[in-house]
Amino acid sequence: MNAGVSAAVAAVFVWLGMVLAISFLEAPLKFRAPGVTLPIGLGIGRLVFRALNGCEAVLAAVVLVGMIVARPSTAAIVAFGVALGALVIQLAAVRPALVRRSNTVLAGGSGGSGRSRSRIHYAYVGLEAVKVLALLATGILLLTW
Template structure:
């Protein structure tokens, strides 16, 4: 489970750094407009989500290949399901909204952003719990 632990804490660190540090701070940088920040965010989160999908597959492979207790599997499943919901249900809504903003439209704020953040918090908690559970059983 050493590989699973490494994957978990690397994934956790990336989500914390990008979602909770880079994403909000980029809009505070001088000269960063909303369209520019959205464009940067789309590129960064597309890359993050691709890497996360790879981490999810790697974690699943570790769980299939090695010994596993029920609770860590549940934590891993919660993290993976949160990612899948983000990619399948929430990201398309965020993309549609950012497309409209980048096209110059002005409209109401999207509630999908808050859903995405909630899923990020859930994913962080699940990854942290999984990592701790795996270390505790090692």
């Protein structure tokens, strides 16, 4: 395995672990902690997801450079493209809508439906699931290439 593939594999699995830990573990659990109100939970979520998305962008760049150097299989490139596409959609369209909704809730409005999740929240979670599957496929394809 050359250095490009090694760097890409490492970045893919770090990225995958971060998404799994934050999106599917921390995010749902924070609202169950004693004393965490909706405004506090939203504030924490905004900070955590802003940091996660920044890390994801850096890791995506590492994977991209590693793939340019290594020239892996077309399947690995396509799988990475799916993960990258999901991230771009989240950053460009979904996350800004979630920020607007949380601004409304934090300002005292209901954000559309009070404590329930919005459709845009489900879109973000769906894209996270797509990203998890695509990153897993990317990592496996790079390891077996």
